[in-house]
Amino acid sequence: MTARETRLSEFLRPEVVSRLANMDLRARLIVEGFIAGLHRSPYHGFSVEFAEFRQYNAGESARNVDWKIYAKTDRYYVRVFEDETNLNATLLLDRSASMDFTSGGVTKLRYATLLCAALSYLMIRQRDAVGLAVFDERVETLIPHRSVRRHLLHLLRTLDDLTPGSRTAISRALHEMADRIRRRGLVVLISDLMDDPESIMNGLKHFRHRGHEIVIFHILDPIELSLDYRGEVRFVDRETGEKLRAQPWFLKKDYVRNVHDWISWLELRCKENAIDYNKITTETTFDQALVNYLNKRRRLR
């Protein structure tokens, strides 16, 4: 990674982005920064709109080589076209109380909101139709699919006003949305998946049954993976209010193993059902999340 890319990547750090007041600006910073990074990165080639002619790199697909220019100049140039697909993308955002947790940086909900905004910005820029469903125990907000620029503003405003909800019932929301979305498309689930894994998988299978492609962004706080607390503490469950007095250093080993098993199980089941599973911590820069999305998008094209 070059120094410039490093600097751009710095701008995509969640704590940097979250400092901006305007959601539109935040989404733009993420996406434009991300795209600017792409031009210098190995991902260059599946950009989202027509951009330019650029020199062919060895090992690259010859599909996009502009033969006319080759004829004129005897050099290989690649023509990058704007993507003209008309994909229906549905963003499912979990706003349950468990998402309102942080160990010091941004909360999981904040991270998810920013990611959601960036994806919306990116999708609308690609002329994809984007819909948004925000849920906790049930679907609270549902914005239908549109691909116009004005729709983006509506989405961003909705995301900006988002507050944490109550308990989680992901499977119920998934089933509800699977029934509502008629046209096949891409479903992006952004959640910490703090619910019964079996029922979550059932909900996801419902989408698959309807022919949807699914991308999961599993948002976790780093401390949820490490349980790195000192001294004796009393844990309070964000959703239930239940309290548990514990010595974290003593529980840590078992806890980490349990969480690891849970994630492994989710990964395995997603793989079995052709679901794209991405585990992201709130320390992860947004470009990595977007690359994951674009990989999926490319496969769909």
Next chain:
Amino acid sequence: MNFLNPLFLLSLLAVAVPLLIHIFSRRRVPEVPFSTLRFLRRSDRRSMKRVNLRRLLLLLLRMLGVMLVALAFARPVMRGGLAALFPVAGSKAVCILLDRSYSMRVEADEGQVFSQAAVRVRQVVDHLGKQDEVALLLFDESQETLYGSERFDRDVLLGSLGEIVPSWRGTDLREAVSAGRAFLRKSRHETKELFIISDFQRSGIGRRTRVPAHPERAFLVPVRPGPGANVSIETVLTPRAALHGGEVARLSILLRNNAEHKKARFPLEIMIDGSRIIEKEIEIPPGGTREESVGFPVEKTGWIEGKVRKRSDRLPADDERYFTLRVREKMNVLLISGDKGFYLEQALCPGGVEGDISLRRKDWADFTSADLDRAEAVVLGPGGGALRRDAGFIERFVRSGGKALVFVLPELEPLVRLLGGASPRIEFRLMETGFLTIEKPHGRPDLLLPFNAADIDALVRVKFRRAAAVTGVPAEAVLLRFDTGTPFIWEKSLGSGHVVFTAIDPVPEAGGLTLSPYFLPLVQQLLLATGPELPPDEGAVVGNAVTWEGPFTAEPLCRMPGGEMLKPRMDGVRRGKGSHPGGGERTLLIPPPESPGFITIIDGQNVAGRVAVNIDSRKESDLDCLGGEEAADSLGLENFLVIEEGDNLAAGIATAREGREISVLLILAAIAVFVLELVIAQRKHDAAEESRDVG
């Protein structure tokens, strides 16, 4: 098991401290919001039991450690099984040194400190057997064997102890220890024990000295006066010279506040012959002294007994101090003069009525040395010339302690030169015109005490037409001058006596003074108010021998402060072969008084003198006591055990004889427990670190 410091068992309550910390820290666990407890709950069930067990183990170890430390401070003594390691001899020699100095009179909460010391003696005695050789030595600055026997009889010793009261002397602990060790050295027993029961006053021990190795085991049993202030009357100084009736006696009283932090405020009383004549409120800052000067007129003649006292504090022994004053009845004066001595005679004994002066007159022509026998002072007046022989008598009289008043006149010039020395140059002048006056003195010298300011103004206006002009007299010897600067009255010490010179010519033709009202008091003052300045008298000190010089007509007797009559020893040496009263002086050697009060010296039917006897309150009134260890170190004791006030004396003795104090073992055990606790805590810490690595 016994405890030397059973009071420290109260510190076992500290065992509750780790428990309280444990409970308190459990209550202060911080609350941490967490996304879900699902995974924690699953782990918690398995591990919390182990955590709680470990925590309980740490708590128990901490409580055990604190308990061991608390027990160690109580100084437990193990006996039984361990006793076999310390075989006890069948019999032993024991010397008990009991401090009876005046500082043991301190009143503590439980009574006099000395009675506490006596209790300690009884406790020691309870542990002695009939085969033991025992001595009980009372000590202050000297030692007295109260009991000593090769076959110990407990009842006899305790019986004699019951009658003992503290003395009025200071302490010499070093000498007492030497005496005790000397007793033990003589004993045939192998086991030797020395008990020292004292308040261990710093002043009674002195500096540390090295002593040879000693076989005896020493037990230091301090009895403390406890905290509290003590104000002492250190000295009462009285005029050494005898006063005359109506004169003001001045006492100089030195008081000391021995408290370091507390201001002292109390009334101070002066008692004369049992009646209070002065009461003053005194305030002394912490650790400070106050020198108080009080004056009062004395009317009664003879020997006056007085007492300075303050309100009693914790050491009443230094709250009273005795003093004596001597007020002379009359002064025996011999006037030697010729026919011009009339006015002088009238001045000394106006109208033939004796006042403070008992006067005899002798003409120069009839004068013999025998005339000086009963005289205290001689006045050398005008009207005749002294022979060389007469001058010799008078000089010897003065040198042996007599007083002479010399009128500097032409006819007495050889005598003036003999008594006044070679340097004064004398010129006898008659003012053809004009006159002399006296220079006005600064302030009011003792000589002019009967004169008020108006009298002095009138006196300095008196005109002298004839007077001796004397030069060469040292300025400090001159009491009054003429306005020309030449001396009017001056004085000189000669041998043990005193000579006063005056340039007055006591006849009316010489000036206005002789017929003025000032002539009489001035001449009498020249005899009564002059004399050498003697250092003030402090009286005698308890425990110190007293000497008394004086003429005696019969075999003298002394009544000591306790009322005991005794015949003092006389040194038998006659001094002063002149014609001084009694034909010379003798020195009485009075044995040391043992209590404060008055020594009365009786000569036949008369009281020849009185001496005030007081304690030396500069020694121990500060109540500055050394700790047992420090005292042992200063005394050079090596094999010793300190049994403090709260300690069980029986347990202490048992410790030294047959038991073993296990404080050190307990401390070691406590250290081991704390180390174990640290190891377990460290393991917990390591586990935490390890789990952090896992994360």
